[in-house]
Amino acid sequence: MSRASYPDLQGRTVFVTGGASGIGACFVERFHGQGCKVGFVDLQEDEGKALAAKLGERAWFRRCDVTDAAALQAAIAGAAEALGPVTVLVNNVANDTRHDAADTSVEAWRKGLAVNLDPAFVASTAAYPMMKQAGGGAIINVSSINALWGPAHMATYVAAKGAINSLSKGLAREWGPDKVRVNALSPGWVITERQLELWLTPEAEAQWREQVALKDRLYPDDIADAALFLASDAARMITGQNLIVDAGRL
Incomplete structure (x- = not known):
């Protein structure tokens, strides 16, 4: 399958x-394949x-617990440097x-929000000043179709993703004058190794x-296609939206 190229991302x-x-x-x-310089964090x-190491040049990685706000801010500053x-x-x-x-403690609830929201x-808020100084930027907040459907046994995740949708609208309104676009991206059921291991059964x-x-x-590439579009100048007048990529859930 051919994939779109966005020269402005290079x-x-x-x-x-x-x-x-x-x-x-x-x-x-x-994003690296589009000629971008990509910094990323993970546990x-x-x-x-x-x-x-696989990507080599233009790739930067740091181990980071994203529930540690100071560590996440420092990682973004390190990537920018x-x-x-x-x-x-x-x-x-x-x-x-x-x-x-009913069995989720308040502590577990807060830990869930600390990761998901x-x-x-x-x-x-750490990246915004850089974008403002650069004359604009794009923030893509990965939400979930589950924020709209509200399945059982995922209360913390669903609540966080619903808040992500609202946060995206609020930041889009606040930062629009600085040409910083903020959108949510809501995948449906994307087949990853985690899904294959834990939840994907024939039934x-x-x-x-x-x-x-x-x-x-749905595969990760389908979601990445949407993210590339939202980050590019092709979406220059799109902000405060929730782009759903879910194979048309009825």
């Missing part, structure tokens, strides 16, 4: 949270180092571990196929 510095595996790693590789140090000011930010990091709401705000996939208009599987 040479820009992109920062991705949760970029060592899954959809995040696909973001890192695809998975071995995987992150391997990906950075190494690669140049960040003008594209992809807030991708998340944890969709299932849980029963807080880093988007911390990273955005679950058959049920999913009944709910969507397009019967093919």
